[in-house]
Amino acid sequence: MAKYRSRVVDAELADRLSSMGAVLVDGPKAVGKTSTAEQVGATVVRMDIDRGARVALDVQPAQLFVSPTPIVFDEWQETPELWNLVRRAVDDHDGKGLYVLTGSARPRDDARMHSGAGRIGRLRMRPMSLFETGHSSGAVSLRSLLDGEELQGRAAELTVADLLERIIVGGWPDLLGAGEREARTWLRDYVRSIAEVDVPGLGPRRNPRNIERLLASLGRAEGMPLNHSALETDVGGAGGPIASETLTNYLSALDRLMLLEPLPAWRPHMRSRTRLRVSPVHHFVDPSLGTSALGVGTDDLMKDLRAAGLCFESLVVRDLRIYSQGLGATLSSWRDSRTGAEVDVVLELPNGRWAGFEIKLGESAADVGAQSLLHFAGKIDVARHGEPLALVVITGGRFIYKRPDGVSVVPISALAP
Numbered sequence: 001m002a003k004y005r006s007r008v009v010d011a012e013l014a015d016r017l018s019s020m021g022a023v024l025v026d027g028p029k030a031v032g033k034t035s036t037a038e039q040v041g042a043t044v045v046r047m048d049i050d051r052g053a054r055v056a057l058d059v060q061p062a063q064l065f066v067s068p069t070p071i072v073f074d075e076w077q078e079t080p081e082l083w084n085l086v087r088r089a090v091d092d093h094d095g096k097g098l099y100v101l102t103g104s105a106r107p108r109d110d111a112r113m114h115s116g117a118g119r120i121g122r123l124r125m126r127p128m129s130l131f132e133t134g135h136s137s138g139a140v141s142l143r144s145l146l147d148g149e150e151l152q153g154r155a156a157e158l159t160v161a162d163l164l165e166r167i168i169v170g171g172w173p174d175l176l177g178a179g180e181r182e183a184r185t186w187l188r189d190y191v192r193s194i195a196e197v198d199v200p201g202l203g204p205r206r207n208p209r210n211i212e213r214l215l216a217s218l219g220r221a222e223g224m225p226l227n228h229s230a231l232e233t234d235v236g237g238a239g240g241p242i243a244s245e246t247l248t249n250y251l252s253a254l255d256r257l258m259l260l261e262p263l264p265a266w267r268p269h270m271r272s273r274t275r276l277r278v279s280p281v282h283h284f285v286d287p288s289l290g291t292s293a294l295g296v297g298t299d300d301l302m303k304d305l306r307a308a309g310l311c312f313e314s315l316v317v318r319d320l321r322i323y324s325q326g327l328g329a330t331l332s333s334w335r336d337s338r339t340g341a342e343v344d345v346v347l348e349l350p351n352g353r354w355a356g357f358e359i360k361l362g363e364s365a366a367d368v369g370a371q372s373l374l375h376f377a378g379k380i381d382v383a384r385h386g387e388p389l390a391l392v393v394i395t396g397g398r399f400i401y402k403r404p405d406g407v408s409v410v411p412i413s414a415l416a417p
Contacts, residue, residue: 363397
């Protein structure tokens, strides 16, 4: 068995288990949920393949709760009735960290399912960040950036081509150490499984070929607001646009599989009247899904640096989500609809404090990113929102520094939680 590689979420899971009776760890297939849960579990019950456990659930469910704790119920959504049983078991047994549920799809809405509030903590897991795969030096902590600490250290030595390869390979634990060719084969099968098995398995009348076309169309829309009319046309192909209701159905299925993570629009109080975009910016949970659906590799991205920049933005957003989750932060995007001025990511802490991030693949574009951030910060009503904790340009470059105007420049290959 391969040695377990530490994840950022490990500390978050330990924290949840110390304060809650049960914890739900969810996320897409193959992000390592089971392996992470096994590090803390005394008993593992695989609800998707353990027929005995499923029979016990039907006949005498109490048997599932007599094993040593913490008990990990893997792929719990295959037996949705387990949710209420775990909730009840938490009520009946005094203690914390008794149960861990892992799941790769959200079950259908069911009024009979209790929310689990106060009993079952929730934790999202994603593919691995560059720090977790060993492609970031970790010299700059996101937490330290927000605390205003001095920047120091060196970035990992990654070229632009290296970063583009990380986009193609993605952060999947099964692909640690894999080359691009092997990774593209694995991802091609993963995407095909989504289209032919996972999405159709969530409901009737879901055409696998339509799903493949949708994934490719979403790949082209990486880092941009979705144009639903264009998606309907792309998915329908030669047969003409699909119905809006069908597209909504498909997107809902991908959301239930936790493969899509759009950035919602941030709508702060402004110093001047500014009309802001309200539509979210589309991102896959990992940029490799989009490039795989399109069948492109590193060489293709090198020939289309605009597309490469959007894919790099998605990679950085993935990592920022992972690094900021332990802070309880939310991520959004900002755009002035009149002028088109925008900021790629706004990070907001639970106390309302905020920071702005611009993402630039090219090191030489740091000046442009800094100007965007300063323009943005100048429009925010700081009497209501306070001054920004940080303004940061994240690049695909080599150098870590703070500019005279106060904007920090940090390579993604230096960032860590």
